[in-house]
Amino acid sequence: MSANLPVPLLEAKAVAKHFGGVKALRDVSLTIRRGEIYGLIGPNGAGKTTFFNCMTGLYVPDGGGFVFDGAPLVADAPHRAAERGIARTFQNIRLFGNMTALENVMVGRHVRTRAGVLGAMLNNAATKAEEAAIRQRAIDLLHYVRIEDRADDLAKNLSYGDQRRLEIARALATEPKLLCLDEPAAGMNATETAELRELIEGIRRDGTTILLIEHDVKLVMGLCDRVAVLDYGALVIEDVPAVVQKDQRVIEAYLGA
Amino acid sequence: MNKWLNPRSAFGIALITIALLGLPFVAAMGGQAWVRILDFAILYVFLALGLNIVVGFAGLLDLGYIAFYAVGAYTWALLASPHFGLHLPIWAILPIGAGLACIAGVLLGSPTLKLRGDYLAIVTLGFGEIVRIFMNNLNAPINITNGPQGITLIDPVTIGGLKFSGNTQLFGLTLSGPMKYYYLLVALAILVIIINLRLQHSRIGRAWQAIREDEIAAKAVGxxxxxxxxxxxxxGASFGGIAGGVFAAMQGFVSPESFSLMESIMILAMVVLGGMGHIPGVILGAVLLSILPEVLRYGVGPAQMALFGKMLVDPESLRMLVFGLALVLVMRFKPAGLWPSPERKRELSEAAK
Structure with a gap:
């Protein structure tokens, strides 16, 4: 996919959010194009995760808003965001610990399936077919992130790297147009990070746009098509990695003036 | 599906069927009182499995479950008794009772959506008490519930001309009223077991479990x-409503006293003690907790006489003492319940490490 398609997938328009007197986001505007890997970086406390939470509906912004895929996003309704096609992972992994890896991914299919209480009680042909399709899709996704051999293990018993992968598989199960990864490489060693990078590139190749929040500057600069830098809740720059890397304000933000 | 064709499980099912069919005749040898105790055990299985949906599956602590049972019971009492002169058939009353209980469930649920754990428990506890107090006081200015006197002469269950009160001759066997209710209750309990099983492994059941595990992550996946x-x-409330209807018909009498907080706690204890979220465990919990007090009622007195030759402690107080002690011991040595699901067992044993 070309990174220069005219219609952006997501537009943030002057998004503001404050907690008491702390201004976590100051009129942040940015644009994510279809098919790109978009990096969002910044020092600790710069407002990256706050931005994420506003976008995915966990927080209600105090100003501004988002246009996603041609229509505005409704604030304060996380499940709507998933319905519209925004999936996310969490900085501090949030899996359903006492469910198996397979069940975790099956839960991810919830938003794209319909069986209700009546279907479950009657267990009719349509429900059975849907259930079989959910299971098959979940198995396929576990293969996709290469943890199919852990399918029947409880999520909490998976290794750290596998948990990260499982969270991505669960997010992919919702068939997102935009996959948001909140520090997926945190706590990973070099080999795991390289594998993660491969996985992210694969997901993009298969047609999903990716928003990546990351501390690992090397990973972001190597992987992303464009990068935005936040500092003290404000957007510093939004450009291709080569330009961002050389920007004086970014160097200051990271190294201190 | 294929497991049903397996000869071993087929044999097991046949054995259970024979046991379930024959049980009331065995109990009847000890008198009809024992058949009634059996009836209540099955009724509690039904109630506990209804509550299991709320507490076990969705992880929402509900201390006012008996309110829905009360709604169902009063629905039957008002629609099939001389109190209002109405005598609707079971096919009308049970769905109305379930529907009203369902509405009550949504009424309780909507203001408590953001609450969890202890806070939710307090609100549901209050709700249960409100319903009971309503039943107690709705006799003025217009007499609806007849207040603390309760409603009497409630119609028994009648299905296709078969009255469930009194004796019936069938194939040379004499079926007493409680025996007929037993079979009706077993049929209802099997239905609720199947519904529970199917819900647990469905899209909705997984969503409940996901909410129990991590509500924010559940929202994030849509x-x-x-x-x-x-x-x-x-x-959960609808099942409570159905159970309440059958209870009113079986007793022929309802009063607010039957729907005290103690009842809510007992049903919750059945779910927790048996093994939250695990259907066989919940059934075991319900049967044990409803039958044990009765066994103690009949057993404690004679046991004292045999051991000491005289009554040392009033059997009624000793009964509750032994019962309470049994509960404490189970929770001490089997914190996940008597028959927990394998996952839950692992969960708790790991937490203890």
Whole structure:
């Protein structure tokens, strides 16, 4: 996919959010194009995760808003965001610990399936077919992130790297147009990070746009098509990695003036 | 599906069927009182499995479950007794009772959606008490519930001309009223077991479990947590309503006294003690907790006489003492319940490490 398609997938328009007197986001505007890997970086406390939470509906912004895929996003309704096609992972992994890896991914299919209480009680042909399709899709996704051999293990018993992968598989199960990864490489060693990078590139190749929040500057600069830098809740720059890397304000933000 | 064709499980099912069919005749040898105790055991299985949807599956602590049972019971009492002169058939009353209980469930559920754990428990406890107090006081200015006197002469269950009160001759066997209710209750209990099993392994059941595990993550994958939680309250409440209807018909009498907080706690204890969220465990918990006090009632006195030759302690107080002690011991040595699901067992043993 070309990174220069005219219609952006997501537009943030002057998004503001404050907690008491702390201004976590100051009129942040940015644009994510279809098919790109978009990096969002910044020092600790710069407002990256706050931005994420506003976008995915966990927080209600105090100003501004988002246009996603041609229509505005409704604030304060996380499940709507998933319905519209925004999936996310969490900085501090949030899996359903006492469910198996397979069940975790099956839960991810919830938003794209319909069986209700009546279907479950009657267990009719349509429900059975849907259930079989959910299971098959979940198995396929576990293969996709290469943890199919852990399918029947409880999520909490998976290794750290596998948990990260499982969270991505669960997010992919919702068939997102935009996959948001909140520090997926945190706590990973070099080999795991390289594998993660491969996985992210694969997901993009298969047609999903990716928003990546990351501390690992090397990973972001190597992987992303464009990068935005936040500092003290404000957007510093939004450009291709080569330009961002050389920007004086970014160097200051990271190294201190 | 294929496991049903397996000869071993087929044999098991045949054995259970024979046992379930024959049980009331065995109990009847000890008198009809024992058949009634059996009836209540099955009724509690039904109630506990209804509450299991709310507490076990969705993880919402509900201390006012008996309110829905009360709604169902009073629905039957008002629609099939001389109190209002109405005598509707079971096919009309049970769905109305379930529907009203379901509405009550949504009424309780909607203001409590953002609450969890202890806070939810307090609100549901209050709700249970409100319903009971309503039943107690709705005799003025217009007499609806007849207040603390309760409603008497309630119609028994009648299906296709078969009255469930009094004796019936069938194939040379004499079936007493409690025996007929037993079979009706077993049929209802099997139905609720099947529904529980199917819900547990369905899209909705997974969503409930996901909410129990991590509500924020559940929202992030697109689960409408508000609706799915309300659904749990509504489903659990409907089963409570059906159980209440059968209870009113079986007793022929309802009064607010039957719907005290103690009853809510007992049903919750059945779910927790048996093994939260695990259907066989909940059934075991319900049967044990409903039968044990009765066994103690008949057993404690004679046991004292045999051991000491005289009554040392009043049997009624000793009965509750032994019962309470049994509960404490189970929770001390089997914190996940008597028959927990394998996952839950692992969960707790790991937490203890």
């Amino acid at each position: 689960i409408n947590t508000r609706n799915i939680k309300l659904l749990a309250f509504a489903m």
